[in-house]
Amino acid sequence: xxxxxxxxxxxxxxxxxxxxxxxxxxxxxxxxxxxxxxxxxxxxxxxxxxxxxxxxxxxxxxxxxxxxxxxxxxxxxxxxxxxxxxxxxxxxxxxxx
Numbered sequence: 001x002x003x004x005x006x007x008x009x010x011x012x013x014x015x016x017x018x019x020x021x022x023x024x025x026x027x028x029x030x031x032x033x034x035x036x037x038x039x040x041x042x043x044x045x046x047x048x049x050x051x052x053x054x055x056x057x058x059x060x061x062x063x064x065x066x067x068x069x070x071x072x073x074x075x076x077x078x079x080x081x082x083x084x085x086x087x088x089x090x091x092x093x094x095x096x097x
Contacts, residue, residue, distance in 0.1 A: 018069065021065045024058050024062035028059050032055050035052050036043045
């Protein structure tokens with residue numbers, strides 16, 4: 001049986017993957033713009049090919065991250081997980097005045 005720490009670590013991992021997915025998407029978009037710009041300025045230049053290489057790299061990282069997130073969503077439990085103890089309070093005994 002899995003311990004509670006495994007679930008907490010997986011929640012942190014999913015949160016981090018979501019953050020990094022945004023970064024990879026922004027980087028892929030930026031490198032796509034640079035590749036287009038370098039392709040128009042000097043087609044076939046070293047700058048264009050380096051930009052295309054970085055575009056392929058960040059696109060691969062983005063697709064891998066999306067794949068990991070999709071696999072993590074299917075492995076999630078169907079019912080919500082309660083991390084805290086129930087909030088039932090005991091009977092309070094007050095002294096009569």
